[in-house]
Amino acid sequence: MKDGPDIARIGGLIGDPARANILSALMSGKALTATELAVEAGITGQTASSHLKKLMEGGLLTQAKQGRHRYFTLAGPEVGTTLEALMGLAANKGHLRTRTGPRDPAMRTARVCYDHLAGDMAVRIYDSLETRGFLTTSSDAGGIALTETGEAFLATIGVDLLPLKAARRPMCRPCLDWSERRNHLAGAVGAALLSRFQQNKWLRREPDSRVVHISQKGDAELKALFPI
Incomplete structure (x- = not known):
């Protein structure tokens, strides 16, 4: 080329x-x-x-x-998104490291992908937002955007969109999840959601790891907020 x-x-x-x-x-x-x-x-x-x-x-x-x-x-977040996509491609093509350990199932359930949530729960959140009409395709850099009902929904759970809209970063971006091989939500909204879930103490970061532990209350709250 x-x-x-x-x-x-x-x-x-x-x-x-x-x-x-x-x-x-x-x-x-x-x-x-x-x-x-x-x-x-x-x-x-x-x-x-x-x-x-x-x-x-x-x-x-x-x-x-x-x-x-x-x-x-x-x-920047685009570097993290690219790396996650490469991990998904490697997993899809069978290029996996042979060393496994007890953290592997936890990594697949929930983990941090640079500054947003990834794993099974993150894919559930993306699917729920999409099927309920809270996300739509867009010509913006991220390729997707919140609908008016999506913005209203996020406001009900305490996500302030005004500073996110003022920033240069794309609001929403699909990020290919390497373990689920489906999209989770990146961009400013994805980062804001992770921050909000941590503030609510629904999630707990494992020290020196990407692994995120979801509390029993957090699991119930997230599944109620993001039904499939």
Whole structure:
């Protein structure tokens, strides 16, 4: 491909196993130090610094300095959405890591995908919003949008849409869920919903993990709010 976006460069950056592990670790949405990312990738600190430099130059990571430490995060929600879609493609084609563990079922039930909810419950929420006419197709960057009834519904559960509309980020975006292989909701609304569920204490983040635990009350409330 002579003209157009250079997907080969992006593919090369993501395709290295160590860099893939670094990017996957940052899918939790948390900022991590180079030392922490070296541990996640199973590499030395010096090697991690080299990989981090390449990822930053490629526009996939950003860093912030605090005291003597540098903290790294994904460069934006579009990076997280792309990584989740690649995970879904890999799972669909049978390219799975052989190591499994007790966290795997929990990851499939509910997890953080950068800054929004993913997993079985997130897919349920997306399906419920769509089948009830709260989402519609759109020519905007996200490809989908809230209907008037959708906006009214979110207001009833305490989601303030005014600051979200003022931001440059797409309000709604479908994100292919790697475990369910169907869409969950990303974008500003997806992030706002995760934040609201946490405020209500329906969800609890597992420390140093993407896993999200849904309380018994939260499970009942979410299923009532988002029926299928």
